[in-house]
Amino acid sequence: MTCLVSTFLQLQGLSYEVRNWTKFSSGNSVAGTYLSQDDSNVTLKIRNQSYSLKKTDLCLSDREYLTNIKQEESKPRKAHFEQHLEESCEKGVWYSYLPPSYDPNEEESPVCFIFGASGKVKKLIDNFKPASDELGWVLVGIEAYSNKRVKEGDGITAIIKDCEIIYKIALKKFHIDQDKVVFSGSSGGGWWSFRSSRTYAKDTAGIISQGGWMNNEHDYRYPRNMAVAMVNGKKDEGAIRYEIPDGEFLSKKYKATVKVFRFDGGHMPSPPKSLLEAAKWVHATKEF
Numbered sequence: 001m002t003c004l005v006s007t008f009l010q011l012q013g014l015s016y017e018v019r020n021w022t023k024f025s026s027g028n029s030v031a032g033t034y035l036s037q038d039d040s041n042v043t044l045k046i047r048n049q050s051y052s053l054k055k056t057d058l059c060l061s062d063r064e065y066l067t068n069i070k071q072e073e074s075k076p077r078k079a080h081f082e083q084h085l086e087e088s089c090e091k092g093v094w095y096s097y098l099p100p101s102y103d104p105n106e107e108e109s110p111v112c113f114i115f116g117a118s119g120k121v122k123k124l125i126d127n128f129k130p131a132s133d134e135l136g137w138v139l140v141g142i143e144a145y146s147n148k149r150v151k152e153g154d155g156i157t158a159i160i161k162d163c164e165i166i167y168k169i170a171l172k173k174f175h176i177d178q179d180k181v182v183f184s185g186s187s188g189g190g191w192w193s194f195r196s197s198r199t200y201a202k203d204t205a206g207i208i209s210q211g212g213w214m215n216n217e218h219d220y221r222y223p224r225n226m227a228v229a230m231v232n233g234k235k236d237e238g239a240i241r242y243e244i245p246d247g248e249f250l251s252k253k254y255k256a257t258v259k260v261f262r263f264d265g266g267h268m269p270s271p272p273k274s275l276l277e278a279a280k281w282v283h284a285t286k287e288f
Helices: 060-074 122-135 157-171 188-198 236-241 245-254 270-287
Strands: 017-022 029-035 041-046 049-054 081-085 092-099 109-115 138-142 176-186 208-212 227-232 257-263
Touching: 017 060, 029 060, 049 236, 060 245, 092 122, 092 157, 109 122, 109 157, 122 138, 122 176, 122 270, 138 157, 157 188, 157 270, 176 188, 176 270, 188 208, 188 227, 208 270, 227 245, 227 270, 236 245, 236 270
Parallel strands: 109 138, 109 176, 176 208, 208 227, 227 257
Antiparallel strands: 017 029, 029 041, 041 049, 081 092, 092 138
């Protein structure tokens, strides 16, 4: 009597592939995926239905497999940061950060897509990690956007194409609630966050703009009922100048809820403390 034992730790949470489960008495097997267990029973997903089986009815290898799972599940979870390359994109480097609470077997997570004016996003992701850890947001940094690239070649068209590809890949790859999508970016990355919400991500729930503004693009349609946080340095006169016109446009025409956050500094990426404050506000406003 043979039992196929195959478990793997996928990204942050524990995810399990389909395997054969064998009855000790008869040797008959059925293909199923592990879902959960208690002291006496195991719950399996078999042909898209959940079934509960007694552990004592399973073969010894199956019971050993369940013991190993229990040991893995009891270990403290760790955050997971990873670099990716999407070869179908002209500029396909992107990064993901999964907080310790991320679990692909449980409730779907909010996600925040992040852009930087220079195209580099690692530092911006680092600044967002405290918010991600506290709120359970998945972070996805996309390097397809940069201020410089806007002026090159196909410019905006090429950037939209790459960003949309990576956006769709991330939503599929991770356990994401697609009603809880947020965009954030610094300077030009903030502008690109607004632009993303009206092009390839029209169900956007929130935007956290870090010293960015809409660049007077008020002739387009944006998602309704967004939570928009404008996080600007107290000395960032350029960004501050657009708080009222952008905020009034979004709130009056698209019923957005808008709030301004300030920190000591000028035109620069928002510090972790300010991002945490803004993210908590978006999270509460949209009832994530």
